[in-house]
Amino acid sequence: MVRFVTGALVAAALAMPAAAADVEFMSWTITEDGGKELMQEMISSYEEKTGKEVDGIGYAWKDINKNTFLRARTNTLPDVSQVQARFLPTLANISGILDLDEVFDRAMLEEKFAPGFLAFGEVDGKQVALPWVGGTIGMVANKLVLEKAGIDKVPATIEEFKADLAKIRDAIPNSVPYAMATKNNDSILLDYLIWVWTFGGDVIVDGKPAVNSPQAVEALQFMVDMMEDRDAAPEIDRPDARRLFGQEMAGFYFDAPSAKGFAANFSGQGDAYAVNLAPMATPVLNDGDTPQSIQWGHVLVMYGDDNKSADSDAADFLMHILSDEELVKLAAAKGVLPSTKSGQAAEPIASDAYLAAWAAGAPAPKRNTIASLSNGAEVSTIIGEEVQAALLGQKSAQEAADAMQKRIEDAID
Amino acid sequence: MTSLDTAPPAAGPRAGRPFPISPHARRGGLKGGEGRFGMLLLLPALLAFCVVVLFPFLEALGLSMFKYSIEMTGPRFIGLDNFVRVLSDPSIRQSFIATIIYVAGATALSIALGLAWAIILHHPFPGRDFLRGASLLPWVMPAVVAAFLWGWIFNSRYGLLNAAAFELGLIDYPQAWLSDPFGAMSAVIITKVWLSVPLFMAFFLAGLANLDRDQLDAARVDGAGNMAILRDHVIPHLKPVLLVTIVLGMIGNLQHFDTIYALTGGGPVRATTVLSIEVYRRAFEQWDIGLAACVGVVWVALIMPPAFFYLRQMMRGTD
Numbered sequence: 119m120v121r122f123v124t125g126a127l128v129a130a131a132l133a134m135p136a137a138a139a140d141v142e143f144m145s146w147t148i149t150e151d152g153g154k155e156l157m158q159e160m161i162s163s164y165e166e167k168t169g170k171e172v173d174g175i176g177y178a179w180k181d182i183n184k185n186t187f188l189r190a191r192t193n194t195l196p197d198v199s200q201v202q203a204r205f206l207p208t209l210a211n212i213s214g215i216l217d218l219d220e221v222f223d224r225a226m227l228e229e230k231f232a233p234g235f236l237a238f239g240e241v242d243g244k245q246v247a248l249p250w251v252g253g254t255i256g257m258v259a260n261k262l263v264l265e266k267a268g269i270d271k272v273p274a275t276i277e278e279f280k281a282d283l284a285k286i287r288d289a290i291p292n293s294v295p296y297a298m299a300t301k302n303n304d305s306i307l308l309d310y311l312i313w314v315w316t317f318g319g320d321v322i323v324d325g326k327p328a329v330n331s332p333q334a335v336e337a338l339q340f341m342v343d344m345m346e347d348r349d350a351a352p353e354i355d356r357p358d359a360r361r362l363f364g365q366e367m368a369g370f371y372f373d374a375p376s377a378k379g380f381a382a383n384f385s386g387q388g389d390a391y392a393v394n395l396a397p398m399a400t401p402v403l404n405d406g407d408t409p410q411s412i413q414w415g416h417v418l419v420m421y422g423d424d425n426k427s428a429d430s431d432a433a434d435f436l437m438h439i440l441s442d443e444e445l446v447k448l449a450a451a452k453g454v455l456p457s458t459k460s461g462q463a464a465e466p467i468a469s470d471a472y473l474a475a476w477a478a479g480a481p482a483p484k485r486n487t488i489a490s491l492s493n494g495a496e497v498s499t500i501i502g503e504e505v506q507a508a509l510l511g512q513k514s515a516q517e518a519a520d521a522m523q524k525r526i527e528d529a530i531d
Numbered sequence: 532m533t534s535l536d537t538a539p540p541a542a543g544p545r546a547g548r549p550f551p552i553s554p555h556a557r558r559g560g561l562k563g564g565e566g567r568f569g570m571l572l573l574l575p576a577l578l579a580f581c582v583v584v585l586f587p588f589l590e591a592l593g594l595s596m597f598k599y600s601i602e603m604t605g606p607r608f609i610g611l612d613n614f615v616r617v618l619s620d621p622s623i624r625q626s627f628i629a630t631i632i633y634v635a636g637a638t639a640l641s642i643a644l645g646l647a648w649a650i651i652l653h654h655p656f657p658g659r660d661f662l663r664g665a666s667l668l669p670w671v672m673p674a675v676v677a678a679f680l681w682g683w684i685f686n687s688r689y690g691l692l693n694a695a696a697f698e699l700g701l702i703d704y705p706q707a708w709l710s711d712p713f714g715a716m717s718a719v720i721i722t723k724v725w726l727s728v729p730l731f732m733a734f735f736l737a738g739l740a741n742l743d744r745d746q747l748d749a750a751r752v753d754g755a756g757n758m759a760i761l762r763d764h765v766i767p768h769l770k771p772v773l774l775v776t777i778v779l780g781m782i783g784n785l786q787h788f789d790t791i792y793a794l795t796g797g798g799p800v801r802a803t804t805v806l807s808i809e810v811y812r813r814a815f816e817q818w819d820i821g822l823a824a825c826v827g828v829v830w831v832a833l834i835m836p837p838a839f840f841y842l843r844q845m846m847r848g849t850d
Contacts, residue, residue, distance in 0.1 A: 184815040187601055208601055208818065292688070292705065300710075301798065303816075352710035352799070353687050493600070496817045503622075507800045510710055 139173035140431045142196035144185070147416075148176035152379045156448050164438045170431055180304075183209065190214060195421035197432035201247060203238045203415040204489035210241035214421040218245045221420065222428055230440075235457040238415045248440065249457035251449050252415030253375040253473075254480035255308055259396040260381075263369040266290055272398040276316070276340070279370075279401035283349035286369040297359030297368035298341065298350040300509050303502025305356045307488060308412060309372055310505050312400055313337040315410040315484060321501070322487045327526040329501070330519040339515040342508050352510060360384055364391070372400075374414045375476045378453030392453070397476035411480035415457070493529060500525045588831070595825035601818035613825035623826065625801055626809040630785065630833075632716060633805050637723040637787075638780035644724060645731025645776070650765070652732065653739045663736075670729035678793035681722040685709050685794075709795055712802035719791045719803050723784065731776050738772035739765070771844075778841040785834050806830040 143161070147153035161172045175196055177185045183205055189195045190212050201209060209215065218227070218239070227236060231249055239247030259272050264282070267289040273279040279296075286295035299305035314321060317340065319333030328334060344350040354362075360377070362368035364384025373380070378392050385391040399409035418436055425432035438444060442460050449456040450466040455473060467473065488494050488501065501522060508518035595613055597606035617623050652663050669677065684691045687707035696702045708714035742765065750760055766773070788807035791797065797804035797812060804812065806826060814823035 183601075183818075187815070187818065211604055212601065213604065302796070348704070351687065351705075352707035493817075495601075496819065499812070499817055503800050506798065510799055512712070512800060 140170040141172045141198060141435045142175060143172055143198045143435065144175040144177065144182070144196040145200040146177055146179040146182050147200060148174050149178055151383050153452070156451055160439055160444050160448070163444070164435055167438070168431075168434070170435075172435060186212065197420060197422060197425055197430075198436050199419050199421065200250070201417050201419050203247075203249075203252070203413070203417050204486045204494075206239065206247055206417060206419075207241050207490045207492065208495060209419070210244065210246050212421075214423075215246055216420045216422070216426060218248055218420065221426055221430075221433055222248075230458050230460075232455075232457060232459050232462050235415070238413070238457070239417045239419075247417035247419045248436065250416045250418050250440070251445075251452065251454040252413075252457055253455050253476060254411040254483040255312075255372055255374050255414045256409075256411040256476065256480040256483075257370055257372055257398050257400045258363075258377045259370050259398050260363055260366060260368065261394045261396050263290065263293075263366050264396075266366070267369065269369075272396055273401050274399070275405060276401050276403055280344075280347075280349070282369070283344065284347070287348055290367065292367070294351040294354065294359075294362055294368045295349045295370065296344060297354050297362050297371035298344060299354060299356055299359065299372070300345070300350065300352050300506065301355040301358070303499050303506075306502040306505050307498045308486075310338070310341070310501060311412060311486065311488070312372060312410045313341060316400060316403055316407075318403065320487070322491075327523050327530070329526060330516070330523040335515050335519045338505065338508055338519055341505070342511075342515050345509050345511075350509075375453045375455070375473060378472060379451070392472060395472065397472065397479050399479040399481075408482050409479065411483045413483045413485050491530065496529050497526055500529060591824040591827050594821055595828045597821045599819075599821040601820075606821065609821070613822050614829075616822065617825050617829055622801060623809060626804050626806055626826075629716070629801070629803060630805040633720060633723075633787075633791075633803070634781055634784040636716070636720040637727065637784045638777065640720065640724045641727035641731050641780055642773070642776055645728045646735050646769070646773075648728060649732045649735030649739060650761075652736060653742075666732060667729045669725050670727075672726070674726060674789045675793050677726055678722060678790040681718060681725070681790075682709075682794050685714075685718050710799045712799060715795045715799055715803050719794055722790045722794060723787060726790065727780065727783070731780070734772050734776050735769060738769045742768050774844060775841065778837045778844070781837045782834055782841065785830070785837075806833070 145157060148157045157174060161174050164170065164172055179202070182200070182202075186195070186199065186201075186209060193214075195212075195214050224245075227245070227248070235249040235252055236245070238249040238252060239245055263286060264270075264272070267282070267285040269282050269285055273282045283295040286293055299309045311321060314329075314334045314337040317333045317337035319328065319331050319337060321327065321329050321334070323331075341350070345352070356371075356373065359368060359371040360373065360380040361384045363371055363377070364381045364386075366385075371377075375397070377397075378395055381395055382388050382391050385394075400411060402409055418439070420432055420436060422432070424430065427433065440458060442456075442458065442464060445456045445458060445461045446464045446466055448454075449461065450470065453470075453472055453476075455477075456462055456464075456467060461467060488497050491497055504513070504518040504522035504525070507513045507521075508515050513521065594606065596608060596610055598609045598612070599606035648666065652659060652666065672680075683689065685708045687693060687705045687710070690705075690708070692708065693702065693705050696706065706714075709718055747760060747764060750764055755763070786807065787805070788811065791803055791805060791808055792811065795803045797808040807830070810823050810827050810830065813819050813826060
């Protein structure tokens with residue numbers, strides 16, 4: 119009998135749900151090498167300071183939107199969540215997302231964040247997120263790979279770029295001189311956008327698709343030529359590019375400033391490897407053109423009417439991770455820019471040569487115009503599929519561009 | 532006084548019955564009681580079916596008539612528009628074609644190789660028991676692990692296949708097998724066949740266990756060769772097993788998702804986007820829940836005929 123009662127009590131204890139944490143924080147950085155420990159420290163320091171409990175919920179980067187959507191459907195959204203800035207327009211109407219102007223004092227926000235950063239979190243004039251870290255997606259070169267190929271300076275023009283790619287291809291067998299994204303639709307979109315801008319085109323002009331303009335077709339043909347010349351390779355997604363770059367099998371690729379952290383991991387040499395990274399301006403078509411890059415950033419959103427006050431635990435935690443102490447540590451480790459004025463002025467950031475070089479290489483970053491469309495995910499898929507069809511030789515650049523134009527017209531009709 | 536061996540006089544509704552019915556008797560008699568008890572036993576399973584299968588299906592059926600995407604605050608009724616789109620959208624039509632190729636290829640190859648392997652393992656030879664056990668390993672392995680295993684075999688840069696081809700001098704530059712529509716479809720079919728062969732082999736081995744050896748010996752005496760024995764004796768004997776495995780294989784392959792997604796993600800372009808991948812991509816990459824539900828409903832409709840056939844076979848078997 120005693121055994122039965124004990125068993126029943128144990129079963130009941132196991133069946134009882136764990137007490138809910140004071141704040142639920144959903145993030146993909148928690149799951150990443152190099153980010154896990156930093157995020158855990160950030161959470162622990164808050165718990166120690168306030169006595170509150172924070173539940174850090176981790177999902178892989180590519181799964182976070184899906185889980186946000188599923189949680190919204192089941193009313194289990196977290197209190198605070200990390201979001202990629204370019205996906206914000208897609209998530210802005212999700213049920214339960216808070217207008218942070220109703221939570222925080224607008225003047226305080228404008229005082230706290232660096233100029234331009236606060237706009238990262240705005241959708242249709244509503245402040246649905248606060249900026250966390252930011253920067254641009256631009257080109258980065260591996261100095262060691264360039265050295266092996268006998269290249270002494272980073273290329274400034276498309277012509278120099280092509281010549282350097284050929285040198286790397288010939289000098290390093292089995293290498294991917296430019297680790298262009300050729301696999302994942304979301305990744306392909308970023309490379310494609312930058313090259314279309316570089317060739318003087320745009321994907322959306324006056325609200326209408328313009329992907330079969332002569333400039334856009336020329337850009338796509340340029341990408342196809344790189345594949346045919348074996349300057350780029352199939353089956354490459356951003357994580358593959360990062361690995362190849364860190365292992366000195368790729369000379370160039372597009373990434374956010376956090377490339378530094380990935381190179382540190384994949385090289386096996388840690389932070390010491392950062393000196394081999396050369397943030398650079400994207401090669402231009404003609405001397406004097408503006409190098410192209412894309413605005414990039416991580417933002418933080420809050421969900422739930424219970425959190426609609428600056429005194430709520432969620433708002434308090436949000437301000438904790440945006441404090442200089444936490445933000446500067448994260449930004450310095452990941453090689454990204456903190457979103458706050460005081461964070462950017464802090465010594466480890468202001469004196470970071472890598473970040474300064476990155477900023478110099480991207481003087482005029484543009485917004486990802488596709489991501490800001492309400493059905494941006496569908497349009498991204500269309501662009502990714504058609505670009506991939508051209509890169510893999512299933513369609514000519516012109517055929518792919520025409521098909522892309524027609525499909526995007528139908529999608530945004 | 533009433534004689535003990537004489538039935539009491541019949542009256543009212545009991546007229547014509549030889550014995551009086553006890554007022555405590557079960558309504559509907561013993562059979563009715565059994566029926567109600569049977570229903571009671573069925574109730575938990577029925578409840579689980581309603582909660583886990585029927586309700587989600589009905590919800591999906593309902594959602595298929597709505598426009599519902601992540602940027603909308605709520606679903607909007609659009610009638611049969613999603614169904615019209617499913618039938619007219621060339622990219623979705625391509626998913627149906629990819630599904631047919633995948634299901635036909637994976638089912639046919641799994642059955643052919645499963646049968647061949649079962650016939651080999653049916654004959655006694657040293658180490659047969661070990662080989663039988665070892666043959667089940669792919670079936671035990673989680674599908675995603677198998678997908679990564681084959682992913683590395685087909686990988687263009689570090690893959691075993693390319694390394695072997697290099698060594699043999701067949702190629703001088705890495706081949707991107709998974710970036711070619713034919714190569715990618717072959718890869719996902721090979722992976723699924725590798726996973727399915729052990730199970731089908733087990734089915735066929737069980738069927739072969741009661742094959743009459745005397746009949747085979749008599750056929751050999753009459754001069755029948757291996758192919759004739761296979762065609763005229765083994766396959767007719769295995770016909771019921773064959774039917775069940777074909778139907779089960781088709782259902783399983785129509786539903787299959789994990790290895791395809793892990794291996795190719797539905798690419799290159801849309802070459803391996805079968806219906807399961809199409810639903811996932813529409814729902815969780817493009818956030819078009821209404822259209823995803825609609826593709827799902829059509830997908831279920833496709834699974835229904837083989838499922839019905841399978842159930843009918845099973846019911847016949849229990850009669």
